[in-house]
Structure formats: C-alpha cells, structure tokens
Amino acid sequence: MRERMSDRNDQIELATLVVGVTGHRKLREAEIPALQAQVRDFLVELQRRYPGLPVVLLSSLAEGGDQLAAQVALDLDLRVIAPLPLPVELYRHDFDDASRAVLDRQLQQVETLVLPLRHDSHHEAIAQPGLARDQQYAQAGIFVSSHCHILLALWDGRDSEKLGGTAQVVRFHLQGSVPGQIDRRRRVALARLGLDEETLVYHLQANREHDTEGVSVPGRWLTADEDIVAHDLLPPAFDVMFQHQAEFNADVRKYSPAILEQFVLESAHDPDPAPCPIESLFVATDWMARTYQRRVGHVLRIVYLLAAAMGFAFFTYTHISAHSVVINLFLVFFLAGMGVVMLARRREWQRKHLDYRALAEGLRVQSYWRRAGIVDLNSPAFAHDSFLQKQDVELGWIRNVMRGASLDGLRMPAQAGPSQVEAVIRDWIGTPDSGGQLRYFSTTSARRARQHHRAEMLGLACLWAGIAISVLLAIFARRLGTHEQHLLVSTMGILSVAAAVHEAYAYKKADKELIKQYRFMQRIFGAARRRLTGCNDLAEKRQVLRTLGEAALAEHAEWTLMHRERRLEHSRL
16 A cells, blocks of 8 residues: 655655454443554554554444544544445445444545455345355455555454454464355465464454453464464564565655656656556656666676775785785775675665565556456455565565555556557567567567676686786796796786686676576567467456466566575675
C-alpha cells in the first residue's frame, strides 16, 4: 500500500505500513474501552517507531473488532481501506441496528473495495446465510491477510472451526491454510516447513460477549516457526524490514524532483489519463535502482584502480625506488580504497541497488499483469507471496511494498480487453527489433558479451606481456644491467597485478553470469512471444503472460541472491 506525498501536485506515491484487522463480532461490553485504548496505543507506537512510514488500516468493517479498530484509526486521522466480502446492500443484513449505523457512518469515511463473488458462487447463493456466504467472509479474511504487513487480531486465543472466523484468519496468516472449502495459498508448503518467516500478528486478548472464562493479558507478537511463537517485543527481523520500507520512502522524497521528471516523460506516452498506480511506483523504484547501480559501479572501479595502484607502488618501492614517498603512496591508496568502501557500505549503496532492482522487476510484472487483467481477487495467491520467498527474510520488505502495490492496483481496476492484452504483449515482450524486454535482453546480452570479450583480451594481453618479459629476462639476464633487470621485473609484476586485479573486478561484476542470465531471459521472452503468436483465445494468452511473469520473478530472485553474495570487501581485495 502506498500514500501520495503531501504536495498535491506530486504524483509519487510512498510505501505505507498496512495493518490488517480481524476480530470477534461480539465483544464483552465492559472490555471495549480497554481494547480501544490498546488499539490506539498500538497504532500510535507504530507511527512513533516508523515516522517515515504512514500507517494504513485494512478492515472489512464487520461488527465488533473490525469496526472498533477502524474507528480508532479514523479518530487518529489514518487512512482506512475496507475490503467488503459482500455488496453493501447484502452486507448490511448481517448487522444489528447499532452496528449497522456504525457501518453506514464508517462507509462514508473509508475507501471501499467490494470483493467479487467466488467463481463457484452466485448472487442468490450469498443472499442468505449458508456455506456460500461464509466462504465470502473467509475470502475477505484471506484478502486482508494477503495484503497486510501486520495482522492485528482482536481474538480470544482459542482455535475455532468456524469458516472465516478470527481463529482461522490468524491460522491462515501464520500457517498458510484454512481448513474446509477454501483454497490454500501457494506458499503453504514453505509455511509447513517453518520457512514462512515474514508473517506477523499482533494479538490483543479480546473475549467474547458471553465468555466467562476469558482473562485480560497484554498484547503480544505472534510469528510462525515449527509452531506459533509468542514474543513480548517486535522481533528484530521485522523491525529491519519496516526500517527498509521507511528508508525507501526517504529516498523517494530525497530524489523526488528527478523522479518526477522521469515520471512525466514516461506518462507522456501513456494515453490513459489515470496512470497505473503500480507503474508510477515502478518508475520511482527503477530510477533509484539505476542511480545506486551507477554509484556501486563507480565504487568498484575506484577500488580496483586503487588496488592496482597499490601493486604498482609496491613493485616500484621494491625494485626501482625505495623512497619513503613511494611506500607512503601505498598506504594512501589503501586508506583511500578503504574509505570509499566504508562510505558505500555505510550508505548501503549496494544493498539498495539490489533491493530496488528486485522491487522494480516485481512491480514491472505486477503492472503488466494488472493491465492484462490477470490478477484474480478470488485467488488467495498473489505475485508477492512467492517472490524472493526463499531468500533472506530481510528481503521481506520488498514483498511488503508489492503487497501494497497489489492492493492499489486492485482498487483501480483497469480495462483489460483484447486490445489491452495486445498492448501488454507489445510493451512488455515486444520483438528483437521493436522494443520491449525481448529487445532489451537481446541487445544488452550482445553488448555485454562484446565488452566482456574486450576486457578478457586486455587481461590476457597483460598476462602474456608479463610472461614475455619473464622469458626475456631468462634469456638476456647476463646482458642486462641491474637497473634494467629491476625495471623489467617491476614491469612484469605490475602487468601481473593488473591482470589479477582485472580478473577480480570481472568476478565481482559477475559479467559471465549476467550474460548467461540475459541470454536465458531472452530465450524465455522469445518462447513466450512464439507461444502467444499461436494463441487465439484470450484466456490462453493471459495464462502465457502469467507464466512468463512467474518465470521472470524467479529469475530475478536468483539474480538478487547471486549479487548479495558478492559484497564490497576492500580488505579481502
């Protein structure tokens, strides 16, 4: 979820911290004031802890806990989004007079999103109590879970088999499945293995109206491991995730003039007067990814040039001139390189480059899926559920931003007929000669292959020149004076250092792996293009585009992991 910057003329949207709500319908009347205070303290603490990350509440406005939390958020002047399980005229039937009045008032203050009926349901089936209606409520709980960063549960802590009830929504959020007539989300396998580490619940003890055994306990954090684990304090891994989201917002604000300029250029070619909210965030993220990529590239070149200069100074000192100035230069080069690396690491240029690039590619897929009408509100599985799921839990902040982007995209449905699908094919895939990712990967892989070949030739030239000098010394050693020998030995050493530094630089850049990746992506997009050419059915085209997006997300996850293992390390060099 995102929120626009305060200037109404700005089009850049910011990442927000989305809090989903699930709660019992009938709460103890005597405990409601205390629950209101606890919810308020929780939301205020989030605002205090992450001042650069606006808090948004996601609530279905059901009677009881949902309405209570929504009202507290509205009183705090927070944004509230209400995914409704049923059309309003049917939804109102499930409320008594007092709670119906609250619903009507809150609907005037929040942003609503009426969830569509399940594929196997119809209006007559949900118009009366029964399984179909319960499934709609369960789907709403799944939707809230899938699009929030923290699930706020006003819950008595007891298991329940009630379909779509609070206990089952909490279980789904932490463990990935709901028993009964609801589909499981894709990451359930990882959840069952204890790998679904980024799901987080804040549990407030909320006893039911007629429950005489319930007790009042302080709020606690719940996460999933082999079992549900309770924490008194916010687990550090989640704090890091939310801090990264706040840093992302800080960068957007910092570079907003340049990003807005790029956004205007991108929008100039878009005939749609209402730009895709995911696309606008993609432009900002892509701009920042390229900016930090250039900075990391500059750092690498500077560090490896300084490393080569250290080698030159060393051989000059040992074989040509033992003057103290030379060895001091060695120390100066070393300290300068260390300073550059420390600056880059302190400002996290490499991490931001990798994270922002991964996020940009995820948003690219989401944007094209939205334009092609691929996103399905009836499915509990979304792109952000599986992207980078096997990576470091720290990267969960990327999925968090994608969750919000997905929510914004769903709130602004796009026209997705045959012409829009063809436009997506043209803009996203393209051809080797007419733009799109197919042209990008084909031209980039060829260009990088040429650059890598030239660099390899230069490294080999240095290496063989050094070998030639060593042969020359072996043959004519007796005919050369001491000074000439030292000069040739120094030259040989300098060339060897240059070759070694160049090889290390090429490894750090991962040129070979990148070329392989670009060629692989070229084959993926080429195969998709050929498959789409033979498709006559719109649903089949959408399925190909969905598969293409999933393959692209998987490949970019591998790319991120590969580069995160090649950190800037001046001391090792």
